[in-house]
Amino acid sequence: MAQIDKPNLHFNTVFYTGNNTSQSVTGVGFQPDWVWLKERNGTEAHNLYDSVRGIYKRLSSNTTDAEYSSATQLTSFDSDGFSVGSSDAINDTGNTMVGWNWKAGGTASSNTDGSITSSVSASTTSGFSVVSYTGTGAVATVGHGLGVEPSMIIFKNRDTTNSWNVYHTALGNGKFIRLNDTGAEGNTGRFNNTSPTSSVFSLGVNGATAVNGDGNSIIAYCFANKAGFSKFGSYVGNGNADGTFIYTGFKPAFVIVKASSRTGRWRIYDNKINPFNVADTRLSAEGADAESTGTTNAIDIVSNGFKIRTSEGQFNGSGETNIYMAFAESPFVTGSSAIPTTAR
Numbered sequence: 001m002a003q004i005d006k007p008n009l010h011f012n013t014v015f016y017t018g019n020n021t022s023q024s025v026t027g028v029g030f031q032p033d034w035v036w037l038k039e040r041n042g043t044e045a046h047n048l049y050d051s052v053r054g055i056y057k058r059l060s061s062n063t064t065d066a067e068y069s070s071a072t073q074l075t076s077f078d079s080d081g082f083s084v085g086s087s088d089a090i091n092d093t094g095n096t097m098v099g100w101n102w103k104a105g106g107t108a109s110s111n112t113d114g115s116i117t118s119s120v121s122a123s124t125t126s127g128f129s130v131v132s133y134t135g136t137g138a139v140a141t142v143g144h145g146l147g148v149e150p151s152m153i154i155f156k157n158r159d160t161t162n163s164w165n166v167y168h169t170a171l172g173n174g175k176f177i178r179l180n181d182t183g184a185e186g187n188t189g190r191f192n193n194t195s196p197t198s199s200v201f202s203l204g205v206n207g208a209t210a211v212n213g214d215g216n217s218i219i220a221y222c223f224a225n226k227a228g229f230s231k232f233g234s235y236v237g238n239g240n241a242d243g244t245f246i247y248t249g250f251k252p253a254f255v256i257v258k259a260s261s262r263t264g265r266w267r268i269y270d271n272k273i274n275p276f277n278v279a280d281t282r283l284s285a286e287g288a289d290a291e292s293t294g295t296t297n298a299i300d301i302v303s304n305g306f307k308i309r310t311s312e313g314q315f316n317g318s319g320e321t322n323i324y325m326a327f328a329e330s331p332f333v334t335g336s337s338a339i340p341t342t343a344r
Contacts, residue, residue, distance in 0.1 A: 113143030127224030137214030170234035228331030239318030243308025264314035
């Protein structure tokens with residue numbers, strides 16, 4: 001399988017400071033299709049935008065809220081980043097902001113691989129697609145455009161106040177977990193007890209309003225494992241401050257970890273908020289709180305993965321399972337030079 005040698009052409013993090021007027025945020029290095037913004041020093045909600053739904057349309061990972069439209073929030077996806085309006089949520093004067101950016105496939109196209117026709121922006125190179133479709137309330141399949149089986153899919157019903165539902169390969173097709181709260185995994189018929197294929201993911205009817213509400217507009221963010229760029233998996237905690245090492249095959253730029261067998265927060269780490277080890281400053285996908293620092297939840301980001309540096313139960317409880325998603329700063333060994341990347 002071909003490896004991605006320049007991950008920052010597909011994922012990148014930027015910082016900016018709010019000014020309460022419109023501004024363009026540059027330095028991303030590409031035109032993003034998914035932008036996730038969070039105020040670092042305050043308690044404004046997470047704000048998620050994508051090119052398939054279009055500008056002005058916000059979802060928040062820490063709430064169950066339906067889609068909200070505002071002309072003063074994200075106002076354009078630009079060739080080297082994005083532009084924002086005057087909204088306090090993403091551009092309050094003096095507030096420090098982080099923006100996580102992913103590139104999919106640009107303008108969406110119609111996909112008829114599933115029983116439901118979807119609108120898809122997909123990058124088969126990076127294994128990321130943004131999929132929009134209308135639920136039927138009946139067993140169905142939806143095309144995702146990746147050409148390989150997704151390892152993680154994040155769903156949100158745009159029309160109703162339903163939770164964010166997550167499929168993760170480490171949980172299997174009979175379970176789900178919610179992005180907007182700290183709860184453990186649950187059993188479900190949401191995915192019709194059927195794993196995604198290289199062309200479609202499946203939807204069921206048991207508790208499936210969040211992913212398949214009849215007549216509801218649904219958005220799905222689909223991710224596949226890609227060598228040198230992304231990894232989705234799980235690890236079992238050892239209850240020790242000299243914690244588990246998780247091999248990804250690259251130096252991570254962005255990591256989210258969530259306990260799945262027990263309650264626990266969705267801890268977010270990136271290499272720009274944490275330029276040095278120990279990486280102990282984090283945000284939480286399910287919480288609007290400002291970034292916090294401390295050894296209770298800490299990791300080392302290394303050349304080929306990350307290592308847990310705490311015995312804290314939500315993160316490294318003995319015998320507890322944790323799921324993760326990770327995106328690369330650089331591959332462990334580049335395909336062009338076969339030279340290992342350096343540690344931090």
